[in-house]
Amino acid sequence: MDTKKRILTGDRTTGKLHLGHYVGSLQSRVELQDEYDEFILLADVQALTTHFAEPSLINSSIYDVAMDNLSVGLDPEKVTIVQQSQVSSIAELTIFYSMLVTVNQLRHNPTIKTEAKNYGYADLTYGFLGYPVSQTADITFCNADLVPVGEDQVPHIELARKIVRKFNELYGTSIVEPQVKLSKVGRLSGLDGNAKMGKSMGNAIYLSDSxxxxxxxxxxxxxxxxxxxxxxxxxxxxxxxxxxxxxxxxxxxxxxxxxxxxxxxxxxxxxxxxxxxxxxxxxxxxxKRHYYEEHRNEVRDLIISGTAKANAVGNANLQDIKEKMHVII
Ligand code: ATP
Ligand code: MG
The missing domain is CATH 1.10.240.10 (Tyrosyl-Transfer RNA Synthetase)
Structure with a gap:
């Protein structure tokens, strides 16, 4: 039996990955891939929260983000690459968790505020405001112990821990309360001097740049x-x-x-x-990226098999959660 602790982390499929991802999270993923059972999420649902009008960018980015992760040295024999939108237990858990979070909690989340400002949103969609709840489901559908992320994600992990604690208390479940893992460089600034290099901000050096x-x-x-x-x-x-x-x-x-x-x-x-x-x-x-670009089918197969494994894990956990919630008749 696999007794390794689990990592869940990932990237929005809103474009190619950059040096900020590398120092903020990818390096830790590579360092920890032997010690932990790693799930790498291609966060296409979270990409929709801001890029809902760009389905073709999201589609091509699913491959790009997978290839970027593999190119920095993640071993496909060791890590599980998962496409978020194809894991139904994440969507179901999001609904259950959403009952336990108030709108004000989300409105006051500092990362939500900064991102809304960067995108110039005067009003927020339900999906954007609620993405930290969906992210809690991402982390917990597989009971992840550790989440290696950049500094901007810390408020989200804190919220995830609160939700999990409340949920476990209410329903007697034993969902794992995740811990954040910050790297030495929690936030790499952008080329334009902005506090954060971001793939949607046009201020990045991409890992695949010539x-x-x-x-x-x-x-x-x-x-x-x-x-x-x-x-x-x-x-x-x-x-x-x-x-x-x-x-x-x-x-x-x-x-x-x-x-x-x-x-x-x-x-x-x-x-x-x-x-x-x-x-x-x-x-x-x-x-390495060149190899995967030449072998796109291999990347596709990895995503499909990784997502199937995630569904098996998520469905089993969700069944247990639903039983504890008494929603099974
Ligand atoms: P977007 O602008 O579309 O939100 P992003 O560049 O912020 O893209 P995400 O997919 O949201 O990228 O983030 C993936 C992971 O990379 C997260 O853990 C995030 O904290 C980390 N990360 C992203 N940008 C940086 C950065 N500039 N410095 C450190 N970590 C970063
Ligand atoms: Mg981001």
């Missing part, structure tokens, strides 16, 4: 605005590109910081060094 595309994006990244010429000493502590050096170029970062402060290196040269470090990270990822 070397040319990476350089274009790095070249255009926002730096210290006071540094109009190379002769003016820079302020690395407020420079976005320096932040990236801290994360992706640890070998050279202190030297680069000193040179910047002493006006011994210009922004273009500094960006070229970052570009080199990023491509060293991305080259092996690109190589």
């Amino acid at each position: 070397p040319q595309a990476v350089w274009e994006r790095v070249r255009n990244a926002v730096t210290d605005p006071a540094r109009i010429t190379v002769k003016i000493p820079g302020h690395p502590e407020i420079c976005n590109v320096y932040k990236y050096h801290c994360v992706f170029n640890q070998g050279e970062v202190s030297n680069i910081g000193e040179m910047c402060k002493n006006a011994a290196i210009g922004c273009v040269a500094c960006k070229k060094l970052l570009n080199g470090a990023l491509n060293a990270l991305l080259d092996p990822i690109r190589e």
